Amino acid sequence: MSRFWSKATLRCEPYVPGEQLNQPGIIKLNTNENPYPPSPAVVRAIEKEAANSLNLYPSPTADQLKKRIADLHGLKKEQVFVGNGSDEVLAFSFMAFFDPDKTIRFPDISYSFYPVYARLFNIPFETVPLQEDFTIPKEAFFQSQGGVIFPNPNAPTSIYLELDFIEEIAAQNPHQVVIIDEAYIDFASESAVRLVQDYENILVIQTMSKSKSLAGLRVGYALGNEDLISGLTRIKDSFNSYTLDRLAIAGAEAAFQATDYYADMTEKVKTTREWTISALNQRGFTVLPSQTNFIFTTHETIPAEELYERLKESGILIRYFNKPRIENYVRITIGTDEEMQQLFHQLDQIIK
């Protein structure tokens, strides 16, 4: 506390990201990073850019990158916004579309950054309880006062919501923005991007941190109708002209060209996910149906917190949220096959 702090500084309750222990030998299954490196073409593009023009500002509009993303999704460049990770894109979206006099809605179990943004920007919110099976009750999101936001697939539950549900939610909120946070969509079935042309109130947010193996580069983006995108651009241009540095722009452009590389890698993660789920089931775990690069699971006898602590002691980091309804679940990122085998080696010690 300080007498110099603004009301916003006093009011906010900062987000706490997953532990970033950089001890050698640790197995990091706690922040949903991809265990595989980005395409070699990304590294080459960054190296080339580093040797060239770092003394000059980046493009404030990053038009070339926007064009590439637009082409991949059958959209126009004016329907794409890019930012410094999807967290920044989310922050700008809260500023651009939500207001302090209108209550927004999100699930009670969801990305825990949403209430943090809401408090920072003084936006009232109500949380909608997920159903018993942790699925999203769509009707509860109809006729919101100020807007709706949820991840799809949801985090940390890993559960995917079908697009016809999302379509209904958008139709039932015709005057509010409905934000679909698709951080994990490449590990799931279809993206809501195809609804963007029909629903001018749907904003889809994606990231390169997970499926593109670029958590260290900080690139996220939003897709939506031109009015929504120009709203985001107004906020960004009132905040920081150049949110993406030259290296991030160059690396991101290269990643979007390496489609075969990333398709193979995503398949690999999904294959590992499937055998991991079977192996967990065999050991008395219940696993929620995952369409992400992580799984959310609970064991029939060992408490989740104990699992988290004991795995940590043996050098394996997973994520435990000490929160109502999910206090007996852990979130485990899908690593390489080898890392998962080491996980099971340790789990077998703990369970026996």
Added chain:
Amino acid sequence: MSRFWSKATLRCEPYVPGEQLNQPGIIKLNTNENPYPPSPAVVRAIEKEAANSLNLYPSPTADQLKKRIADLHGLKKEQVFVGNGSDEVLAFSFMAFFDPDKTIRFPDISYSFYPVYARLFNIPFETVPLQEDFTIPKEAFFQSQGGVIFPNPNAPTSIYLELDFIEEIAAQNPHQVVIIDEAYIDFASESAVRLVQDYENILVIQTMSKSKSLAGLRVGYALGNEDLISGLTRIKDSFNSYTLDRLAIAGAEAAFQATDYYADMTEKVKTTREWTISALNQRGFTVLPSQTNFIFTTHETIPAEELYERLKESGILIRYFNKPRIENYVRITIGTDEEMQQLFHQLDQIIK
């Protein structure tokens, strides 16, 4: 305009950065970039980091980089905040220390992003007219209601304010934060950082974009007492956990070690600045006393706008602000000796 925009989106008036024409052969003297490349050690550090761990999130605290900056300034790590360019650090500072019910003050001729931030965050402001000679009238900054911000040296005037003036302004605003935006300080005499230990309300903001030749990398930082820094950290951690990517952190760390390289480069820019000023004086220009890597100048007969337009036609970009009091001035970045010779070659055509 869109019915989905928030009040903030409707209210804001985005900043317009200098033109980023990427035509080959153009001479860019319009955005105060450094004409020289960063230290080769910076490029090597980035290349090394790019080949290593881009799939993992960066350090959310960037402690190692903060420690290095702290050591350079004789401060503790807890007195340093780092961000995605000094523009982001400024935006966070407006959020962290200024409030919608208290009027802040900045000069009428100054960095034109300040009113943009103020409008975005709904912070009332009053502008203090610079004196006839474009210097800052210190008494006018005493007893502000909500806080004070100004660049030192000021931009676009290039004029440096002595530290005893700043000390008085800080002493006369004991309950408000006084932000000194030192984007150009390495081309000037002493930084206000040495006041930070004595004045808990002084926040100094610096950037790597100018004197470190890293405009393309987006790294800025703030120096102040621990309470101010923890206020900034609260805001940042409520906005985006990882504002600096791995490459920016690695490059910035390397740059702060290459002290000899950057000392030589800064001397070179200052030497070019001095002969440029003399050469302009000889041609009927009046040049304000510059302690920056740019000069602010007016010609006795040729209108500033005409100078800007005619130089642009010949492939030389300078900056022209069509604003009261400075509508007959242009801002010219100090380029290489060769670039400045080409500038004079063109100026001689225009003036003759």
